[in-house]
Amino acid sequence: MSSLNTPTPGPAPLSRRFSIAPMMAYTTRDFRYLARLITRRTLLYTEMVVAPAVIHGDRDRLLGFDAAEHPLAVQLGGSDPEQLAEAARICADYGYDEINLNVGCPSDRVQQGKIGAVLMAEPELVARCVEAMANVTDVPVTVKTRIGIDDQDDFPFLQRFVRHMDEAGCRSLTIHARKAILDGLSPKENRDIPPLIYERAYAVKQAFPHMEIILNGGLRDVPGMLAHLGQVDGLMVGREAYMNPWFLADVDRQVFGENTPPPDRLAVAEAFIPYLERRYADGVHPKHVLRHALNLFQAMPGARAYRRHLSQHAHKNDATPEVYQEALALLTRHTVGYAGATTQGGQP
Numbered sequence: 001m002s003s004l005n006t007p008t009p010g011p012a013p014l015s016r017r018f019s020i021a022p023m024m025a026y027t028t029r030d031f032r033y034l035a036r037l038i039t040r041r042t043l044l045y046t047e048m049v050v051a052p053a054v055i056h057g058d059r060d061r062l063l064g065f066d067a068a069e070h071p072l073a074v075q076l077g078g079s080d081p082e083q084l085a086e087a088a089r090i091c092a093d094y095g096y097d098e099i100n101l102n103v104g105c106p107s108d109r110v111q112q113g114k115i116g117a118v119l120m121a122e123p124e125l126v127a128r129c130v131e132a133m134a135n136v137t138d139v140p141v142t143v144k145t146r147i148g149i150d151d152q153d154d155f156p157f158l159q160r161f162v163r164h165m166d167e168a169g170c171r172s173l174t175i176h177a178r179k180a181i182l183d184g185l186s187p188k189e190n191r192d193i194p195p196l197i198y199e200r201a202y203a204v205k206q207a208f209p210h211m212e213i214i215l216n217g218g219l220r221d222v223p224g225m226l227a228h229l230g231q232v233d234g235l236m237v238g239r240e241a242y243m244n245p246w247f248l249a250d251v252d253r254q255v256f257g258e259n260t261p262p263p264d265r266l267a268v269a270e271a272f273i274p275y276l277e278r279r280y281a282d283g284v285h286p287k288h289v290l291r292h293a294l295n296l297f298q299a300m301p302g303a304r305a306y307r308r309h310l311s312q313h314a315h316k317n318d319a320t321p322e323v324y325q326e327a328l329a330l331l332t333r334h335t336v337g338y339a340g341a342t343t344q345g346g347q348p
Contacts (some may be wrong), residue, residue: 011070012041014097014140016172016214017229018255019043020248021238022075022100022144031242031292032069033275037268039248041256043071048102050115051078051087063094066275073098075144077105077115079125079133092137099137101129103145106180106190117180120149120157124162130168142172144216147200148179155203163202166211174214175201175235191217202231222247222254243296269296270329276321277291287315290324302334 020027020035024044032044049062054076059301065072074096078084088099103126105116119126126143134141143165147158165173178194185193196218206212216236219225227234235255240249249262272293279289297303309327313319 001085005198011067013041014071015041015256016043016174016212016234016236017041017304018234019073019174019214019236020045020241021216021236022046022048022073022102023238023242024048025293026239028241028288028292029065029069030279030289033066034268034272034292034296035248037242037271038155038245038263039251041252041258042248043073043098044069046072046074047098048075048077048105048115050089050113051076051080051083054087054090055083058276059090059094063091063096065094071097073100073142075100075102076133077102077110079114079119079122079129081125081128083137085132087135088139088141089136092139096139097178098140098142099131099133100142100144101126103143104174104176104180105187106146106149106182106185107187111182116248117146118182120145120161121152123161126161126243127137127164127168130165130170131276134169134306140172141170143170144174144176146176146178146180147197150179153179153198158200158204158205162208162211166208168272169289170211172212172214173204174216175204177217179203198228198231205232213326222250226254243295244291245296246298251313265300269293273321273324276324280321283318286319286321286323290314293324297331300331302331305330305334 020042024047027045027047035042035044063074074091076084076087076099078087091099102116103119107116110116112116130141130143145161147153162173176199177196177200180190181194198215201213201215212233214234214236215228215232219235219237220240228235246265252258252260253262276289278284280286285307294307294310297306306327309330310323313323
């Protein structure tokens, strides 16, 4: 069988040329470890963590990560400059490579906590938050936002917001190229219904050429994404990276220009076993780890049997890491030599 070392001990340098977006319930430490087995260069983000939880909650549970995940950014939610400063200091002490402020999430729950996209209407407050965070750490403080909210969606509104970020010292801004509709649409609908206006992010880069502008929203295939580079400085991908993680296998070569071949898919799966066993030894049930590996073999022969076995057995109370090896064994019965295991998109 193929073999693969665990993620390279020496982390890649921080680059925002390509990253995976922070996604609640998705970009957990377990998914991030799996992603790092596939791509060395991609910048990974945590789920959003609210500042009060960082200050008063179980920090190791909220902020703990494997050293192999670097380069790694943490995303914070909040609107109180003092709280965010304290949370940023704590995150810096944990060793994160970047601290990102969420000014893009449109959900009702975070709006009630004055978190996320609703803050676009108060750029002065966001600027104070950024300044307070930057004052307590040398770790880069960045912002993720939308192009507008509700009927405040023209370029002057966005330009005013970005100017405040620039004056606050923010040097990297990620722009989800849709506006957020704060009343009437769910978070899922806010990812699909408001139209994408990539040109708005391009215009921000032209107006603020000294700022690093990262484009987010609707990016699904590497060749198509590359067309945006030149207009913006980097690309951030969301659910495509989760629903079809193997599309990350060619990112290091196509986006970062590395000359190493993509990893072997089975080798990645095998390298995930020791990690799964370590988490199990720490008391983490296999279902929490293995749900992130369900789509690893998408479009390959045997993928259905592999997924079915995990779906039926990983959640059982007595499940052990062996359930994953059983699923891999089912997969091997449907393919010979894992032909095409390293191809883009996993097509055999």
